Amino acid sequence: MRSLKTVALLAAAALTLTACGGGDGGEAAGDGKVKLRFSYWGSDARQKLTEQAIAAFEKKNPNIDVVGEFSDWPSYYESLATKVAANDAPDVMTLEIRGLAEYSSRGALADLTGKVNVADLDQTVLATGSFDGKQYAIPTGVNVFAMFVNKPVLDKAGEKLPDDTSWTWDDYVKLSEKITKAGDGSTFGTEYTFNQVYLSMFAAQRGEKFYDNGKIGITPETIKAWWATFDQLIKTKGSPDAAKMAEIAAAGVEQSLIGTNKGAMGMWWSNQLGTLSKVSGSELQMLRLPKAEGASTHGMFLQPAMHWTISSKTERSAEAQKFVDFLVNDPEATGILLSDRGLPVNSKVLASVKDKLPPADQQILTFVESVKSELAQAEVPPKGGSKMEDIVRRYSEAVTSGQQTPDEAATKLLEEANAAIAG
Amino acid sequence: MATVSSRNPVLYRRRVSRGAKHLMLIGFGLVMLYPLLWMISSSLKPEELIFREPGLLPSKITFDNYTEGWTALAHPFSYYLWNSAVITALSVVGNLVACSLAAYSFARLNFPLKKLWFALMLGTIMLPFHVVIVPQYIVFSQLDMINTIWPLILPKFLAHDSFFIFLMVQFIRTLPRELDEAASIDGAGYWRTFFRVILPLCTPALATTAIFTFIWTWNDFFSQLLYLNNPDNFTVPVALRTFLDSSGESSWGPMFAMSIIALGPIFGFFLAGQKYLIRGMATTGLK
Amino acid sequence: MVDSLSLKPEAAAPAHAPAVKRGRGRPQPPRGSLRSRREAWAAHLFLVPWFLGLFLITIGPIVASLYLSFTDYSLLDEAKWVGLDNYVTLFTEDPRFWTSLKVTTIYVVVSVPLQLGFALGLALLLDRGLRGLSFYRSIYYLPSLLGGSVAIAILWRKIFGADGLVNAVLAIFGIQGTSYVNNPDTALGTLILLHVWTFGAPMVIFLAGLRQIPGSYYEAASIDGAGTLQQFKSITLPLLTPIIFFNLVLEVIKSFQSFTQSFIVSNGTGGPTDSTLFYTLYLYTKGFKDYEMGYASALAWVLVIIIAGLTGVNFLASKYWVFYGDSK
Structure with a gap:
């Protein structure tokens, strides 16, 4: 008898679980306002700006109460996916480019085609938020991946700024070596990164695409050539050794070589310029990446910093669309947010906030305008693409630390990468 | 010499x-x-x-980092300290009450299927936290408790943390049975025996439970982030992480400063609690 | 003389006498008697909160995760039943599963005994007989307060990084060290040290346990002329076994699930080259970064079986070395 009761209780508990529908149907705040949930990640500074923008929106739309659901970056997808899985997704969600395909291909996002005014947006950038002809996501702004140069460190080594329209990977390695040699052993020519975008651009210079028709379009030769640069940098001491480099990469922006005035060069997303300038206190220059010998392009593109999306399960689509429209088009919103989520891609907005941007962003803007004609469209990782960063980093670590041969690692990397996007 | x-x-x-x-x-x-x-x-x-x-x-x-960190977020830092204090205090009470009750039963009383229940009790802490997050969130959302402190304190009042039950079981089992029997001869029921004999002799275990619950709840980050996602409900560990942004600019100085401040209450609690920690049988004059 | 000495503490402390038979403290009332029914009734009353918790919030999620381990579940759409597929893949086609298992096993096997030994040693040292003990206890507990903090990654690099404290000391002797945190050969070692460094929790439990030993036992023993070591061997150690056992069981369970430290120190990657890929970190990556929660659940249940097995062995073995005050 007793055990029967136990089983019944267990079953009841399991039942409450599986019957997990519902959610908070059309929840209205106590004061008759419509409650809109909006999830985003970031730092204390971004949280403040976002709360200001929300307040401005609520002032214009007194019947809507926007509740910001904030998280730090490392926990963002964990908490967001939990809520989506529990049928409790926020109405408006911020996603970055790698999450887009994961969410849209599984039906978690609402189609925004024609629902939000996108007329003034840069159309090539806008295209990154579109899948199968449906606009699931609106970019918040863009970044560009570039070579940063710490001018005082370069000057101290007695070297001149390279001509970035013509320099090659060889030039870059040699210059790094010279800078290290000129120093007292505590400064380095460069710091390298395993950022997947670096590999993407390196491949683009050789005419290969990272994602090509549902497969990885990069050849093993390209990957090995890419790793060879790291190897040369380490051997010539143009950069620190693998272990130290891994440490620096893990420590983040503030403790990078450029940021601590211990390195002359390094590749970063443009939105790091402000932080790096601040922590180093030095003048930083932005350059195009070096090119492969004889390449016709630098492989540069504008990468959306984040995207606004709306949950496909929302019962407040009209309000959610209104809010996204406000964030994308309203001068008041963009006047508050400025370039916090990337340089604005809305031409009207950009014109209106241009003068208000901090000096670092002015510098990025000037750089972007000078390379505008060379920019390609950003690649959108397919479903499974969110695993790629980890795969690239893992095999690169194995090669630079000497645990695997480049041949072996390149084959395995491609195998694992192809399997990741096949599923 | x-x-x-x-x-x-x-x-x-x-x-x-x-x-x-x-x-x-x-x-x-x-x-x-x-x-x-x-x-x-x-x-x-x-x-x-x-x-x-x-x-x-x-x-x-x-001291810029301190003044800046104190005011950097939507509310002054004291606000988050208070939020944390409320949750932590309730958790301590919950664990003390619920876990000691369960522990007494497991350690001293006989009942059918005891071994099975005990094994299940220990078994519940063997499953990694990450695979139960989603189902647990569903349970609390069914109970309509999202964005309240219930998901954080209810488990404590329902003796969810087997660590402390097992801890107290082990402590109670070091006490000689004669004590219970003496009480029983004096006419004390189970409740009186538990309350008058066992609990006072378990002061070190209770102090340990209180101290650990305090520290672990105070530092617990993810469930507080998940269940209290509105910035008005943020607690200390969540607030501390907002100083850091791996993709952008982090405020390391204020983060360090506020981390030091956040250490204050837990360290203070430890100092206060360790008095009871060492008040075991050794000092109660039991022969 | 020596013989009688080693017997003496037992005479002084009849309650703890190493039991050959681990019976209950008194003759059991016959099943179904009024007394046993009353006792069972009381026992269930004491357990009411726990039962409520078990059925309301604990069992459901556990059953759900077991079910999910047989599905393909991305979190973002419906779970699809795939039978044993996840388990088969895990054992036959997933080298990272074996890597994570290996890393975790090394971590547990090395760090648990080290940490417990350390904690016990310090607890004995800090138990009594020295001035300012509460001060030392507090100081030694501080690291454990920091153990899970976000700042720990930075602090750890300050010690074991390329320009860290260890290398600064080595440099005095003319040795040039590497970045221990980010060298695949030493990264796991630093995490083991980090674990040992946060020995505060078991230390506190040991301290509390030491205080459960009645001082009269020691008095009796020292009247009989037993030395410090003798007292430790025949009083302290046997009477502390339930607490040692507790710490052992719990540390094994917790260390197998160790996540936060590796997550913070390696930036959530388990790197360099998977050298700190703890089991639960891999599980987390699968579930929340790769959107394979079904697979992650299968990983979780394999871990449960491992931990449950070890805990079972621990309990069986405890019959031979753990002495309870309530046994006769």
């Missing part, structure tokens, strides 16, 4: 060995504390110097 050595060599040797012990404990303590000292020193440096000047001694001392 003989007279010198006869001046109580035992006492002398004991003093030397005591001195050596102190020296060892202090030296070792410094090694243990190095990271903390570094953090304190960093919290006193101007922010841009934290990573540029790696040394332990700041070349310039400033």
Whole structure:
């Protein structure tokens, strides 16, 4: 008898679980306002700006109460996916480019085609938020991946700024070596990164695409050539050794070589310029990446910093669309947010906030305008693409630390990468 | 010579060995504390110097990080301290009550299927947290408790943390049975025995439970982030992480400064609690 | 003389006498008697909160995760039943599963005994007989307060990084060290040290346990002339076994699930080259970064079986070395 009761209780508990529908149907705040949930990640500074923008929106739309659901970056997808899985997704969600395909291909996002005014947006950038002809996501702004140069460190080594329209990977390695040699052993020519975008651009210079028709379009030769640069940098001491480099990469922006005035060069997303300038206190220059010998392009593109999306399960689509429209088009919103989520891609907005941007962003803007004609469209990782960063980093670590041969690692990397996007 | 050595060599040797012990404990303590000292020193440096000047001694001392960190977020930092304090205090009470009740039952009473229940109790802590997050969130969302403190404290009042049940079981089992029997002969029921005999003798275990619950709840980050996602409900660990942004600019100085401040309450609680920690049978005069 | 000494504490402390038979403290009332029914009734009353918790919030999620381990579940759409597929893949086609298992096993096997030994040693040292003990106890507990803090990654690099404290000391002797945190050969070692460094929790439990030993036992023993070591062997150690056992069981369970430290120190990657890929970190990556929660659940249940097995062995073995005050 007793055990029967136990089983019944267990079953009841399991039942409450599986019957997990519902959610908070059309929840209205106590004061008759419509409650809109909006999830985003970031730092204390971004949280403040976002709360200001929300307040401005609520002032214009007194019947809507926007509740910001904030998280730090490392926990963002964990908490967001939990809520989506529990049928409790926020109405408006911020996603970055790698999450887009994961969410849209599984039906978690609402189609925004024609629902939000996108007329003034840069159309090539806008295209990154579109899948199968449906606009699931609106970019918040863009970044560009570039070579940063710490001018005082370069000057101290007695070297001149390279001509970035013509320099090659060889030039870059040699210059790094010279800078290290000129120093007292505590400064380095460069710091390298395993950022997947670096590999993407390196491949683009050789005419290969990272994602090509549902497969990885990069050849093993390209990957090995890419790793060879790291190897040369380490051997010539143009950069620190693998272990130290891994440490620096893990420590983040503030403790990078450029940021601590211990390195002359390094590749970063443009939105790091402000932080790096601040922590180093030095003048930083932005350059195009070096090119492969004889390449016709630098492989540069504008990468959306984040995207606004709306949950496909929302019962407040009209309000959610209104809010996204406000964030994308309203001068008041963009006047508050400025370039916090990337340089604005809305031409009207950009014109209106241009003068208000901090000096670092002015510098990025000037750089972007000078390379505008060379920019390609950003690649959108397919479903499974969110695993790629980890795969690239893992095999690169194995090669630079000497645990695997480049041949072996390149084959395995491609195998694992192809399997990741096949599923 | 003989007279010198006869001046109580035992006492002398004991003093030397005591001195050596102190020296060892202090030296070792410094090694243990190095990271903390570094953090304190960093919290006193101007922010841009934290990573540029790696040394332990700041070349310039400033309290900017403290004033800035205190006011950097939507609310002053005291607001988050208060939020954390409420949740932590309730958790401590919950664990003390619920876990000691369950522990007494497991340690002293006989009932059918006891071994099975005990195994299940221990089994529940073997499943990694990450695979139960989603179902647990669903349960609390069914109970309509999202964005309240219930998901954080209800489990404590329902003896969800087997660690403490097992801990108290082990402590109760070190107590001689004669105590219960004596109480029973005096006519005490189970409740009285538990309350008058067992609990007072378990002070160290209760203190341990209180201290650990306090610390673990105070530092628990993810469930507080998940269930209290509105910035108005944020607690200390969640607030601390908002100082850091791996994709953008982090406020290391304020983060270090507020981390030091956040250590205050837990350290204070530990100091207060350790008095009870050492008030075991050894000092209760039990023969 | 020696013989009688080693027997003496037992005479002084009849309650703890190493039991050959681990019976209950008194003759059991016959099943179904009024007394046993009353006792069972009381036992269930004491357990009411726990039962409520078990059925309301604990069992459901556990059953759900077991079910999910047989599905393909991305979190973002419906779970699809795939039978044993996840388990088969895990054992036959997933080298990272074996890597994570290996890393975790090394971590547990090395760090648990080290940490417990350390904690016990310090607890004995800090138990009594020295001035300023509460001060030392507090100082030694501080690292454990920091153990899970976000700042720990930075602090740890300050010690074991390329320009860290260890290398600064080595440099005095003319040795040039590497970045221990980010060298695949030493990264796991630093995490083991980090675990040992946060020995505060078991230390506190040991301290509390030591205080459960009645001082009269020691008095009796020292009247009989037993030395410090003798007292430790025949009083302290046997009476502390339930607490040692507790710490052992719990540390094994917790260390197998160790996540936060590796997550913070390696930036959530388990790197360099998977050298700190703890089992639960891999599980987390699968579930929340790769959107394979079904697979992650299968990983979780394999871990449960491992931990449950070890805990079972621990309990069986405890019959031979753990002495309870309530046994006769």
